Amino acid sequence: MRKGKLYYVPGLISLLGLPILLYFLGPREPGILTTMTIWLPTDDMKPDPPGMIRFSKWRTYQLLKHKKIVTVDLNENEYMQGTPLHDFVYLKKLDFIAAEIARRQFTHDTGSVLKIRLGSNNTYGDFVWVFNQAHVYGIRRFTFVDDAYFLFTTPPPEPVQDLKMDLSNDVIYEPRPVIKREPSRWELFKAAVVEWWEKTLPIIKRSYIYFVGFLLLIIIPAINGLRKKILPDRKKSAIFKQTNRQ
Numbered sequence: 714m715r716k717g718k719l720y721y722v723p724g725l726i727s728l729l730g731l732p733i734l735l736y737f738l739g740p741r742e743p744g745i746l747t748t749m750t751i752w753l754p755t756d757d758m759k760p761d762p763p764g765m766i767r768f769s770k771w772r773t774y775q776l777l778k779h780k781k782i783v784t785v786d787l788n789e790n791e792y793m794q795g796t797p798l799h800d801f802v803y804l805k806k807l808d809f810i811a812a813e814i815a816r817r818q819f820t821h822d823t824g825s826v827l828k829i830r831l832g833s834n835n836t837y838g839d840f841v842w843v844f845n846q847a848h849v850y851g852i853r854r855f856t857f858v859d860d861a862y863f864l865f866t867t868p869p870p871e872p873v874q875d876l877k878m879d880l881s882n883d884v885i886y887e888p889r890p891v892i893k894r895e896p897s898r899w900e901l902f903k904a905a906v907v908e909w910w911e912k913t914l915p916i917i918k919r920s921y922i923y924f925v926g927f928l929l930l931i932i933i934p935a936i937n938g939l940r941k942k943i944l945p946d947r948k949k950s951a952i953f954k955q956t957n958r959q
Contacts, residue, residue: 749841749844751857752768753857754772754858755769755770757770758770773863774858776865777826777863780824780825780826781824781826782825782826782863783825783826783828784861785809785810785827785828785830787806787829787830787831787832787835787843788831788833810843810846813827814827814846814850814852817866818851818852818866821867823865823866825866826864827862827864827866828861828863829861829862830861831862832860843862847862847864851867852864852865852867853865853867854867
């Protein structure tokens with residue numbers, strides 16, 4: 714029975730195995746460490762001394778006296794623990810809070826204050842998330858008192874009387890090519906290679922150790938295999954020439 718030939722290219726195992734290894738053990742995007750500064754009011758409930766304004770709990774509640782407070786309880790509902798609706802309701806609350814902050818800032822609704830209550834079931838991530846939302850939408854005044862955020866909407870800017878809309882210099886430009894020509898296959902190939910290289914280069918820079926090992930495990934076996942094939946052929950040709958001379 715004639716056995717079939719097994720074709721093998723040197724470095725084939727490395728060529729197939731190392732991408733899988735890089736996928737599971739390759740470098741990850743480095744984490745970006747950031748810090749935030751938040752000023753918390755004191756727990757003093759005594760009125761401010763004459764001629765002095767302090768950032769205290771008493772001052773915060775004085776500012777809230779004549780405001781309508783809209784409360785959103787971000788504390789997770791205990792009766793939903795372990796149910797499919799638990800995560801759904803929690804994510805809906807986050808979406809609602811973000812949309813409500815945006816609505817207040819865009820419409821400058823200063824008639825009320827948004828209160829976001831946190832509780833024992835919330836995490837530090839929830840605390841930071843609300844803080845980030847305040848900065849994303851440019852809220853200038855907010856405080857954290859009694860396990861709750863109080864967000865004061867930014868007042869509208871003063872209107873500028875001299876600023877008017879001028880459309881006299883607007884020009885509508887619609888470029889049209891003189892000759893409509895589709896890109897050739899060679900141009901499409903070059904564009905694809907450039908795009909691939911732009912995506913691959915950052916990966917190589919972040920994982921150059923794996924990349925060097927990848928090249929060595931492929932190139933060295935390939936050169937060794939070619940050397941074993943070329944040298945016997947040279948020996949055979951030398952023997953053949955020697956016999957012809959004799």
